Amino acid sequence: MTPDPVPISPPATEITDWARGYARRHPVAALQTVGRQVTLGQRAVRHLVTDIAARRFPFGEFTAQAAFMVKTSLLPTVAVALPISATLSIQFGLLAGQVGATALAGAASGLAVIRQSAPLVTAILLAAAVGSALCADLGSRKIRDEIDALEVMGISVLRRLVVPRLAAGVIVAMALTGVSCFVGFLAGYLFNVYVQDGTPGSYLATFSSFATSGDLYLAMVKGAVFGVIVVVVACEKGLNTKGGPGGVANSVNAAVVASIVVLMVVNLGFTQLYTMLFPRTTL
Template sequence: MTLDVFVLLVRTPFAWREFLLQSWFVARVSILPTLMLSIPFTVLLVFTFNILLTEFGAADFSGTGAAFGTVTQIGPIVTVLVVAGAGATAMCADLGARTIRDELDALRVMGVNPIQVLVVPRVLAGMLIALMLSSLVILVGLAGAFAFSVFVQDVTPGAFVAGLTLLTGATDVAVALAKAALFGLAAGLIACHKGISVGGGPAGVGNAVNETVVFSFMALFLINIVATAVGMKVTL
């Protein structure tokens, strides 16, 4: 299926309407969990890091730790949790329901390739929304870290902002966004494969959704480890 998706990506016609609908669908189920997870994760990181910096008398470098942690790890990790836990499961359930209703077989009888009209738009939508979610997590997380550091831990606002780019540059942001795109690609492929290969009626759809979560977490954390190691080699 993955090979079919890559081959059909460059073939016409492209299902633009399905792509836009799936992008909105995945964004709708993912945006709230993203906002609810990004701030606590970042605040926890900043709170712990600021305690260490305060002991060393270097609280002005709070922004440096917040930016480095949020861009390189918090953003991708939260994206992993949301894409796999909300977006991928929603796509799997949708395709699984279509499969047990024999809609995919009906498309094949009419000469329509379900991979091209259903799977490819969902995989691309997963990539796009993961990319956007990662950007949102970074922005919201840094805003939350700034507010917590300045108003709770009495860090100087100017020093916090000045330290944001001390260790974190454009290359780190590019690596983080590349990881997010890979997360969306992997989660979309896993969800679509589980959805179109489901069997056993409604119970099979539930099992496929559970398997999607497990396999997506495994794949996405593995991608995060490999991509982080490669990114460190590139940026250092």
């Protein structure tokens, strides 16, 4: 007597069931991930301050990680800042020419580079280059049980691995933001003067008239916060890697995507708060 054939559900039913299950699981998993990242960031910042005060901060690991981050992200940051700044110069130059305010092209493009382009480009490159590397490193250690071995030996993974990477990420992010500001402004100046036939004195005069030190402070604060976000998200994803080598790839992908999404949202919040707290009467 032959057994009854196993009924096969149609593809539409399988897709519907998966979508319903994903809709039930994803909000809870997302909240758990955000909670882990916030907790990790708070503990890492607290240990960073206390370890520096107690002279237990691992400066050797900090130096090695900072050198690695600079080597990994410096050239890509410069390479991306140049065309973006040139593109902004083109767009603002065309817009200024249409309204008969070509003298304001320097102020518009320069402020756009310092306020928005430089910190955001630096953060995205850090997330793509540095964040992926940090997540892959910690994820590989996780699946090789090195993280558990450190905990068994009484070595704090947070203090030994996360804290020096957090400090290095903040310092490197601020430094690269400054480099990106300089490169972006220089690229916009050269493009406006030598390609769009702008006046060098007008470009510099309008920029110095409207730009303030607060714009540079905002860029540096953005760089520091963005560095914290990139490192915390990458470390959290790496330390919670599961599923072998394939899980490392999934963690890296999730870390890069999550970092960029959070960076965009936080950048929007920074911009709106700065505009509300420090309004400009004229431009």
